[in-house]
Amino acid sequence: MTDRRSQIVDAAAHLISHQGYASTSVEDVIRESRLSGKSHFYHYFKSKEELGYAVLNRQFERFAERGLAILREPMIDPLERLVLFIDTLVALQVARGCTGGSFFGTLAAELADAHEGFRKRIEVVFARWSAQLQSLLWEARPQLHDEVDTGRLARFVIATLEGAMLVARVDRDADALRAIAYDLKRFVAMHVREPAVVLGAGAGGGVGAASVIPAPPAAPPAAPRDASPDLAVMSARG
């Protein structure tokens, strides 16, 4: 039934997350999802754009079911759920070798300025995500300091997670992703009356956080004094 259609959507999602929307051709999708030809594809989608929307819908569906659902778990303390959510995102990213990044972030970077239809849909994604975080923080309000702006904190969490996935993707560095995620928890803990709920029993909200991620022995930075405003001396084939 819709089996074939969702198979196409999944194949397209995989291709788009690595190549981008524009650089993923309909023929790529046909090949990846083992369709017989173009007419086979256009039997399920009337255009590439419709496929793109379907992929975006499906990816948000998965994210809502497997990601945002964690934020709603009724039996776990809200702040613990937030920590679990962050750790789950990180684990997923690491399992992918830090490639792919956030599907929404990747698509947003490519299409936010050029394609209003996609931009608005991704805006909804972030809004739903933000609302879910905000709901959790509202639930955790008794544990939070009084002045905490839950909406703002929610958006900060999203921005940092998106940025973390982006830079970890460029550096292919799982440790960098983990470090940023842990620092993000420290930022959240800053708003909590009892930071140990977020950070674990180890460090009581201190600044160092050496208890979890070992810091390299302090050494002076590698001298970017001259600033070297030039990228290259890369022989054109890095």
Add this chain to the structure above:
Amino acid sequence: MTDRRSQIVDAAAHLISHQGYASTSVEDVIRESRLSGKSHFYHYFKSKEELGYAVLNRQFERFAERGLAILREPMIDPLERLVLFIDTLVALQVARGCTGGSFFGTLAAELADAHEGFRKRIEVVFARWSAQLQSLLWEARPQLHDEVDTGRLARFVIATLEGAMLVARVDRDADALRAIAYDLKRFVAMHVREPAVVLGAGAGGGVGAASVIPAPPAAPPAAPRDASPDLAVMSARG
């Protein structure tokens, strides 16, 4: 001389930052930079890829001269320089109507997985940026708590700024960008012995930060209890 060449590079930078690399054709660049034809373009660049590298080099050059230079200003307190750097980035982004985002982040999202040459170059960009931040934090060490891992803090700042520009671009929301930037300063202030150096005289490192960005009156979140795992009911033309 090289006047024409850099004119081409600037035009291409503008197009790429809004349309992406793949969706920016050589003919687009020719039109935008008012060249007479293809041969005119290929007189300056041997391929589109070479143009892409030139654009990336040029953009980093600008970023180093106008952005990273702030981090090196010798007459200003290092932490004040960091605040100034963040504010400058935000102001630039707001001036662009929150479009374009970070050129490096945009290009990274599109090409990090698919084009190793670009990925490595962007990796260098982030490394230089990180090194410059780390150098500043090292200089500010007397004002920092003892356990601060300057390298990790530097990468966190970059990730959050990149993520902030991304989500602000999707939402076209300058206030969201400003709010995240301010929260980022609060995170940095968390590592400083005297937070007022970073946050200004108003709030002494408190959690609320209501002194600068007014929080909306506390209201229960707009009920994402059902989670609605569906994006759509957008009529395909949002």
Add this chain to the structure above:
DNA sequence: TGACGTTAGGACCGATCGGTCCTAATATTG
């Protein structure tokens, strides 16, 4: 004067793009 780098403009190439159309075999379900 001549040489040379730049500007100008167009024809052209093979490849790929998104998309249409057509025929026919194969399942599925009433």
Add this chain to the structure above:
DNA sequence: CAATATTAGGACCGATCGGTCCTAACGTCA
């Protein structure tokens, strides 16, 4: 059985892609 949806496979379309080639008019400086 028949009706219908799915699978299969290919020809084909106009448009655009990155890139090459060619000719000719320029400006500048030796």
